Amino acid sequence: MGDATFEENHNQNQNQTSSLVLDIYPLSSYYFGSKEALPLKDENLADRLLRMKSKYHFSTGYSARGLRACVEAVILVELFKHPHLLLLQVRNSIFKLPGGRLRPGESDIDGLKRKLSRKLSANENSGGVDWEVGECLGKWWRPDFETLLYPYLSPNVKRPKECTKLYLVKLPESRKFIVPKDLKLLAVPLCQVHENHKTYGSIISGVPQLLSKFSFNIIEN
Amino acid sequence: MGDATFEENHNQNQNQTSSLVLDIYPLSSYYFGSKEALPLKDENLADRLLRMKSKYHFSTGYSARGLRACVEAVILVELFKHPHLLLLQVRNSIFKLPGGRLRPGESDIDGLKRKLSRKLSANENSGGVDWEVGECLGKWWRPDFETLLYPYLSPNVKRPKECTKLYLVKLPESRKFIVPKDLKLLAVPLCQVHENHKTYGSIISGVPQLLSKFSFNIIEN
Numbered sequence: 236m237g238d239a240t241f242e243e244n245h246n247q248n249q250n251q252t253s254s255l256v257l258d259i260y261p262l263s264s265y266y267f268g269s270k271e272a273l274p275l276k277d278e279n280l281a282d283r284l285l286r287m288k289s290k291y292h293f294s295t296g297y298s299a300r301g302l303r304a305c306v307e308a309v310i311l312v313e314l315f316k317h318p319h320l321l322l323l324q325v326r327n328s329i330f331k332l333p334g335g336r337l338r339p340g341e342s343d344i345d346g347l348k349r350k351l352s353r354k355l356s357a358n359e360n361s362g363g364v365d366w367e368v369g370e371c372l373g374k375w376w377r378p379d380f381e382t383l384l385y386p387y388l389s390p391n392v393k394r395p396k397e398c399t400k401l402y403l404v405k406l407p408e409s410r411k412f413i414v415p416k417d418l419k420l421l422a423v424p425l426c427q428v429h430e431n432h433k434t435y436g437s438i439i440s441g442v443p444q445l446l447s448k449f450s451f452n453i454i455e456n
Numbered sequence: 457m458g459d460a461t462f463e464e465n466h467n468q469n470q471n472q473t474s475s476l477v478l479d480i481y482p483l484s485s486y487y488f489g490s491k492e493a494l495p496l497k498d499e500n501l502a503d504r505l506l507r508m509k510s511k512y513h514f515s516t517g518y519s520a521r522g523l524r525a526c527v528e529a530v531i532l533v534e535l536f537k538h539p540h541l542l543l544l545q546v547r548n549s550i551f552k553l554p555g556g557r558l559r560p561g562e563s564d565i566d567g568l569k570r571k572l573s574r575k576l577s578a579n580e581n582s583g584g585v586d587w588e589v590g591e592c593l594g595k596w597w598r599p600d601f602e603t604l605l606y607p608y609l610s611p612n613v614k615r616p617k618e619c620t621k622l623y624l625v626k627l628p629e630s631r632k633f634i635v636p637k638d639l640k641l642l643a644v645p646l647c648q649v650h651e652n653h654k655t656y657g658s659i660i661s662g663v664p665q666l667l668s669k670f671s672f673n674i675i676e677n
Contacts, residue, residue, distance in 0.1 A: 255592065316611035371476065373668040386668035387646045390537035400669075425608045441665050447594040447607035448621075 254370070257405070257449040262312045262319065262422050264409050264456055270357060272417040279329075280382060287396060288380045297380075300339060303397040306347040307334030308404040309372055309442055312422050313453045319422035320442060322435075323354065323414070330421075330435050332401070332442075344368050347402055355420070357413040364410075369403035372445040375438055384437045399438060401445065408456065475591070478626070478670040483533045483540065483643050485630050485677055491578060493638035500550075501603060508617060509601045518601075521560060524618040527568040528555030529625040530593055530663055533643050534674045540643035541663060543656075544575065544635070551642075551656050553622070553663075565589050568623055576641070578634040585631075590624035593666040596659055605658045620659060622666065629677065 287297050297303070309332065310321040322330045333354050337346035348366045356364045375384040377397035388395060414420045428435050429443040508518050518524070530553065531542040543551045554575050558567035569587045577585045596605040598618035609616060635641045649656050650664040 318608070371669045373665060375668065385647070386650065386665040387539070389647055426606075426610055429607065441662075444594060444607040444662050444665055447596065448592045 255449055256452050257311070257403075257446075258452045258454055259311045259313045259318055260406060260408050260454050261456060262314045265312065265406075266409075266411045267420060268357075268411065268413045269416050270413045271415065273353065273415045284380045284382070297396055302395060303377075304337045305335060305397065305399040306337060306343050306350070307332035307399055307401050307438070308347060308351055308366075308368075309401055309446065310404045310406060311446075311451075312406065313451075314422055314424070316453060318425050318446070318451050320425060320428060320439070322421045322423050322439065324419040324421055325417070327419075330423075330439055332439060334399075343371075343400060343402070347404070351404070354418065355412050355414060357411065367405040367407070369405055372401045372403055373441070374401070375399045386441075401438070401442070403446075408454065476670055477673050478532070478624075478667075479673045479675055480532045480534045480539055481627060481629050481675050482677060483535045486533065486627075487630075487632045488641060489578075489632065489634045490637050491634050492636065494574065494636045505601045505603070518617055523616060524598075525558045526556060526618065526620040527558060527564050527571070528553035528620055528622050528659070529568060529572055529587075529589075530622055530667065531625045531627060532667075532672075533627065534672075535643055535645070537674060539646050539667070539672050541646060541649060541660070543642045543644050543660065545640040545642055546638070548640075551644075551660060553660060555620075564592075564621060564623070568625070572625065575639065576633050576635060578632065588626045588628075590626055593622045593624055594662070595622070596620045607662075622659070622663070624667075629675065 287303060308321075311318045312321065313319065321333065323333055324330055333351055334347055335350040335354075337343065341349075347368055351366045352358065352364060358364065373386060375386055375398070376388050376392070376395050377384055377399075378389065378392040378395050380396055384399075412420060425443040425446070428439050430440055432440045434440075508524060529542075532539045533542065534540065542554065544554055545551055554572055555568060556571040556575075558564065562570075568589055572587045573579065573585055579585065594607060596607055596619070597609050597613070597616050598605055598620075599610065599613040599616050601617055605620075633641060644656075646664040646667070649660050651661055653661045655661075
C-alpha cells in the first residue's frame with residue numbers, strides 16, 4: 236500500500252478534504268518590484284516592549300489601547316518542487332511574516348489586507364489588488380512585556396499583552412509584489428525554517444508544523 | 457481594546473468561527489478503569505524500525521505493506537482551568553497519543569475509532585462507544601528508517617516510510633475510559649508538553665501549536 240492509497244482513504248472520509256489541498260504556483264509566476272521606503276517605526280523588539288509598557292505613549296501603549304492585536308500572513312510559492320514561505324527581512328537581520336498591528340475596532344481580515352497592500356503592493360489603498368485571506372492557522376500570545384511567546388494562554392494570565400494570529404493567504408496564479416525599499420522579500424524553503432528558532436523566531440519556525448495537514452498541489456506554468 | 461473585542465472582530469469575519477471554539481470538560485467528568493493488558497508488540501522504536509526495514513517480515517515490513525500509515529488522537533480535558541492532553545504511557549517511559557497503525561485499505565476515521573476503542577474502551581469492538589473524530593490537525597513524515605520526523609515531505613523523498621496524522625477527537629460531557637493494564641492514561645497540561653521534545657518527542661511537543669488557533673470553552677459541571 237503506497238501513499239496514494241492512504242491519501243485516497245483520507246479523501247473519502249473527510250469533509251475538510253477540499254481545504255486540505257493547497258495549490259501553489261512557481262516563484263517565477265510572480266513579478267517583484269520596489270517602491271519608496273515606508274515611514275516604518277525603526278525599532279527593535281526591546282524598544283517596542285518598552286514603548287508598550289510605558290504609560291506615556293498614550294496612543295500606542297498598553298494602558299491606552301490594551302492588548303496588541305496582530306495579524307500575519309502565511310504565503311507560499313513553489314521553488315525546486317518544495318513549498319517556500321514568503322518572508323520580509325528588515326535591515327538584513329530580522330525576519331517577519333507580512334502583516335502587522337490591527338487598528339482599534341478593525342477586523343482581522345480587513346487589517347491583514349491593509350497591511351499586505353501596504354507592504355506588498357504598489358497601491359497602499361489596495362486599488363484593485365485583493366488578497367484571499369483563508370483560515371486561521373494558529374495564534375501566539377505574549378503574556379507579559381517580555382520576549383517569550385506561547386501558543387496558549389495560561390490560566391494565571393489575566394491581561395495578555397499581545398496576540399498574533401496567523402492566516403493562510405492564497406496567491407492567485409500571477410501577481411505583482413511591490414515591496415518598500417527598506418524591506419527585502421524572500422522565499423525561504425519550509426525545510427529551512429522548520430524548528431530554526433534561532434534564526435527565525437518561534438512564530439516563523441513553527442509554520443511548517445501549522446501547514447503540515449495540507450498536501451501541496453504544485454501547479455506548473 | 458481588550459481581548460474580547462479582538463475575538464469578536466474575529467468572529468464577525470471568519471466562516472470557520474464555530475469550529476474555532478472547542479468545548480472541553482473537566483477531568484472529573486470522566487470515569488477511569490482498567491482492563492486486561494493487550495497483546496501489544498513489546499518493542500521500542502529501534503526494534504520497530506528494524507522490523508519495518510527487514511524483508512523477512514512479510515506481513516508488516518515496508519517491502520510488503522509500503523508506507524506505514526498511522527493515525528493518532530488529540531483529546532483534551534480541563535484541569536485547573538487549563539487544557540490537558542490525554543497521553544498513554546508505556547512502561548513508565550514512552551508517551552504516546554492514543555492511536556496506531558491503519559490496516560490495509562482502512563480509512564483514517566475507521567482506523568482511529570478502532571484503535572481508540574481498543575486502547576480506551578471496555579469493548580474493543582466499540583459496542584456502543586462512538587468517537588467523534590474531528591479535523592486533521594497535522595501530519596508527520598518519516599522519510600527513512602530513522603528516528604527523525606518532519607512536518608513536510610522533501611521533494612527528494614520518493615518513498616517515505618511512515619506518515620502519522622493527528623486528528624482532533626472531541627469528548628462528550630461524560631465517558632468511561634477503560635485502559636489496558638500495561639498502559640497508563642495521563643492528562644498532561646499543554647504548557648508542560650509545549651516544545652518539550654526531550655520528554656515527549658516531536659509529535660506530542662508540537663500539539664499545543666497545532667491547537668493554538670482554538671479558543672477553549674471550559675464547561676463546568
